[in-house]
Amino acid sequence: MVDFTLIASDGGARAGEMVTPHGVIPTPVFMPVGSQATVKTLTPEEVRESGFHLILANTYHLYLRQGVEVIEQFGGLHRFMNWDGALLTDSGGYQIFSLAPLCKIDDEGVWFRSHIDGSEHYFTPELAVACQEKLGADIIMVLDECSACGDPEKKVAAAMERTHRWAERCLAAQRRSDLTLFAIVQGGLFPKLRRQSASFLAGLDFPGYAIGGLSVGEPKEVTFAMLEEVTPRLPDNSPRYLMGVGSPEDLVEGVRRGVDMFDCVLPTRVARNGALFTSSGRINIRKASYRTVDAPIDAACDCYTCRHFSTAYLNHLFKAEELLGLRLATIHNLRFLHNLMKRMRESIIAGKFESFNAEFREAYHPTDEVTRVEQKQRWLDARNSSGG
Numbered sequence: 001m002v003d004f005t006l007i008a009s010d011g012g013a014r015a016g017e018m019v020t021p022h023g024v025i026p027t028p029v030f031m032p033v034g035s036q037a038t039v040k041t042l043t044p045e046e047v048r049e050s051g052f053h054l055i056l057a058n059t060y061h062l063y064l065r066q067g068v069e070v071i072e073q074f075g076g077l078h079r080f081m082n083w084d085g086a087l088l089t090d091s092g093g094y095q096i097f098s099l100a101p102l103c104k105i106d107d108e109g110v111w112f113r114s115h116i117d118g119s120e121h122y123f124t125p126e127l128a129v130a131c132q133e134k135l136g137a138d139i140i141m142v143l144d145e146c147s148a149c150g151d152p153e154k155k156v157a158a159a160m161e162r163t164h165r166w167a168e169r170c171l172a173a174q175r176r177s178d179l180t181l182f183a184i185v186q187g188g189l190f191p192k193l194r195r196q197s198a199s200f201l202a203g204l205d206f207p208g209y210a211i212g213g214l215s216v217g218e219p220k221e222v223t224f225a226m227l228e229e230v231t232p233r234l235p236d237n238s239p240r241y242l243m244g245v246g247s248p249e250d251l252v253e254g255v256r257r258g259v260d261m262f263d264c265v266l267p268t269r270v271a272r273n274g275a276l277f278t279s280s281g282r283i284n285i286r287k288a289s290y291r292t293v294d295a296p297i298d299a300a301c302d303c304y305t306c307r308h309f310s311t312a313y314l315n316h317l318f319k320a321e322e323l324l325g326l327r328l329a330t331i332h333n334l335r336f337l338h339n340l341m342k343r344m345r346e347s348i349i350a351g352k353f354e355s356f357n358a359e360f361r362e363a364y365h366p367t368d369e370v371t372r373v374e375q376k377q378r379w380l381d382a383r384n385s386s387g388g
Helices: 044-049 059-064 068-073 093-099 125-135 153-173 191-202 220-233 248-256 266-272 304-308 311-319 323-349 353-363 369-386
Strands: 003-010 013-020 023-027 029-032 054-058 086-090 103-105 110-113 120-123 139-141 180-185 208-211 240-242 261-264 275-278 281-284
Touching: 003 323, 013 248, 013 323, 023 029, 023 323, 029 054, 029 266, 029 323, 044 323, 054 059, 059 068, 059 086, 059 093, 059 125, 068 125, 086 093, 086 125, 093 110, 120 125, 125 139, 125 153, 153 180, 153 191, 180 191, 191 208, 191 220, 208 220, 220 248, 248 323, 248 353, 266 275, 266 323, 275 323, 304 323, 311 323, 323 353
Parallel strands: 029 261, 054 086, 086 139, 139 180, 180 208, 208 240, 240 261
Antiparallel strands: 003 013, 013 023, 103 110, 110 120, 275 281
């Protein structure tokens, strides 16, 4: 089981510690995404050296290939992927509703076709738990129904209520007491539903709570407004996990509102496309202006990439389409986020989080909101059309 201790708070921001069967995780923490049992382009050693001891894998993808039974034969996901740190597996609910070309839902579960080969599958809350118990992650998730951004309130309410019933069934289905099951708060963009969902699930006394269905295309101010409805209604002595958020400015805002855990494909995905985080904001390494820059990407960064290579060299690798560029960029972005989370934790413990927040906001210039929403929608469209 995962044991969470709240160490300090500063305003809404929290610093804690999660003791897992595979190590101690300081919070707030960002989890790199390894949906298919790998953080893209990196070895497990490189992920560890970047400072991470907790990563996320996805049940939907691993269920379809390689198959949870195969992974179980290897002794579970830790041994299969040679990862000795902690693991969290998502139940696959979001992927079923967003990737499957055809799915139908009823109170018992959801029927869907694989985006890989079109094969038919039927997932229930009980099967989602059983699959994750075979994978053997330290933290597992309930199966939830994910509403689409823009769905009407009546439809969102029905999905939320089904998510609540499924959460109860997941609790009843759990057999392995060494794994920690998190609930998932839903309710779309409706404050009343968000409050209702948080209160209902808190009453079931889960050991941890995720907040799902946000960062799916809505404006950021709406995301944060929904967070402010949810976090005050969750237990102080349980970790709070905001799913699918990973840009530096959003991590700071999430921590400010009481979130302890985050995950997102964004840092590794944008890295492979040449977008790198720096202390002043995101840069496009392909720009001609970086062709002769004899300095690291970020002078304040201690990652392997910044310690060994110039910005000019990264510019060259991306223009030459060399695979090393993807690896070095990914290492940099992940280390940047690790250091950001560490600095936030230190500032909370010191009682100086708002000073940190002010300094960060003054220095870091995020991608403008219109561009961000357009980029997010293009990525969603491309992913949904390709199935991955």
